[in-house]
Amino acid sequence: MAPAKLEGCDRPKEEGARVCINDALTDDELRAVLRQLEKEEERDLFGLVCKRWLRLQSTERRRLRARAGPAMLRRMADRFPGLVELDLSQSASRSFYPGVTDSDLGVIAAGFRNLRVLDLQNCKGVTDVGMTTLGNGLLSLQSLDVSQCKKVTDKGLVAVASGCSYLKRLHVTGSKSITDELLKSLSKSCPCLEDLGLAGCNNITDTGLSTLADGCRHIKSLDVSKCTKISDVGVSRVAEVAPSSLKVLKMLDCFRVGDKSIFSLAHFCHNLETVVIGGCRDVSDESIKSLSLVCCHSLRSFRMDWCLNITDSSLKCVLSNCRHLVALDIGCCDKITDSAFHSLDMGGFESQLKVLKMSNCLKITISGVGSILQFCKYLEYLDLRSCPHITRLGCQQAGLQFPECCRTNFDGSLGESEGMVDFFF
Template sequence: MTKRESPINETRVCINDALTDDELRAILARLEDDKDKEGFGMVCKRWLHLQSTERRKLCARAGPLMLKKMAARFTRLVELDLSQSISRSFYPGVTDSDLSVIASGFGCLKILSLRNCKGVTDAGMVALGNGLSYLQSLDVSYCRKLTDKGLKAIAEGCCNLRSLHLIGCRFITDGLLQTLSKHCCNLEELGLEGCSNITDTGLTSLVDGCRSIKFLDVNKCSNVGDVGVSSVSRACSSLRTLKLLDCYKVGDESIFSLAQCCKNLETLVIGGCRNISDESIKSLAASCHSLKHLRMDWCLNLSDASLSCILSQCRKLEALDIGCCEEVTDMIFNGLGSGGFQSSLKVLKVSNCPKISVMGISILLESCKSLEYLDVRSCPRITKVGCDQAGLQFPESCKVNFTGSLSEPDVSL
């Protein structure tokens, strides 16, 4: 018998000995699902460290001690969300001491959301301005204790700022806009809804230096009028979204200016601007063919003449709200089928338009096959029974709201 040969010794190679940190990072980068990324970090301490240092986004609720631990672990974090829910706020929530930890511990941070963090004050903003020089986006909406003092520190210290949302910060004045103009020339988004101390003077100062603005929300800024809006449109031809809800001083001059200078406008909110008339809206329809979302409820001077132009000429329009425009009739739909094109309209709100009838809706449906939501509340000539009797066939995915108070929650435009 021949002597049995001994088996070849197989050597086992540990994956941590075979792969470098860069190779493991390459593997981690290919994982798209967050759960898979978390699982990667559970393999061993080395992999956990790599997973932690590569993490870019974090949403958390934490006090100073936990924030310090997070800063030590997530050293390259880019986005941090500490927003609080209105309905589930916890006490004391985010405080100025927390912001001091963030300013000193998260040096790479570019995006920070503190929405509804009502405990923070100007002192916290000063700390952020001094420590987060790379910050590009800040949302402090409904942080009601903030004033110009704290946010000027942000503007002066974070010169790369591109997005700033201050909804409900009622103490903000034109002084902040002047500081933004001087220090934040790359600003693209500014949300000022409810900042009632903002005036035309502030907007004019803002666009002296900030000419790249694409998104501007001055909803319910009752001291903003034609002078300020016209200044913005002339300086910021790249404007894509403008919100002017209940800015009752805004009139035709603003709309003519937008039509002339901002031809790539996609979203316009002018609900409650009752001084706007047909002529300026016709000009808008003829020039701004990129319009996708248009809200003009309570624009009481508008008639079929302008609204039919909007529907027939703005062929990319996806959402239109003309609620409470009481003079409009079925005639606004007559131009929809011109040229044989199919409308892109998905949302139409005609609540409290008493002169629109089932006949108008039938014309609408012939050219709007992609309609997803139709609001006909408080339209006495449009009922479910009437639509059924007329044999109207709504798109399968379309929701039609026939009843309910106008004060009830509804699809937002």
């Protein structure tokens, strides 16, 4: 007798030859099969087999990216009761009207009680009213991104911090109305906070940063780029209270930050992986050397463009000691010369650098590029824009051989952004 065949169907089982898979497997067994499908497309195909499989797939769904609308959100809440991640973010350049509103946030707070991750980037229609609703309703929330939400202020985010005590990640990039009051609330109510993005929140001061550090002692990632009131006082306090946890620190264009901050990081924080000090013009060689020596095994990405006091000696120290460095930006450091790169290949190891930005480095020549290519065999992006002694033709005439997968940028505006480069910094 031929073995029975299993079918996924909604039809009743035929006598004899065939057995419907829906009769053979329980809901729990089908869920076990679904959990083995790692790709989202495969999980979606699972739901197309029949109504029963669609229902099971819906109850198991954990992540969803969607557009707004109260009616749609209510249907999603009914269909996806196990949802933990909801992405309603909009593109900065392309958005739809009216976008996410406070009414939508009310539906989310009432319908997605288990939500842990909510992304509202560029949702310019939400206000403090909606934030207060989230703070009262989503008690399990762990991650919230309201970057570029211009109508959100301290008042709404303090309500989020007070109600969502499990919060681990909060990004409020570009929210100029945010002040130290939010940092005080986070310090008091969110001891588990690990990732805080404050870039462009230029009303934040050292007082708020110090208060934050006192209560949130497990910070792993902190971005205070363009927070122009931040100085060595606040940065040093963060370094002191989060010595082992801090891995990412971004201080782009914080012109009040100087050597004292870098020495504090070198003294306390030996696990730093990403450091951004571009535009911190008072940082000098000695503090950079100190940091590169203590973080030699951890540092992966280092941005120090427009650090005008940096010279060959500190750059050579970084390149010689930080053997796991993947991305480096020394753009506009006009004291750097070819000497920083000569003899680096004599160090006995191969550089892991994938991204090297040195636009507008006035003293680097084709000879320096040749030394870089000998030392950096795995380059994927090399930025040589506005280097007056380096041209595409000159490199060709010198017989320089760039790695096959390396994109070399000789031309274009210095304001242009590269997606791959942004990933590292």
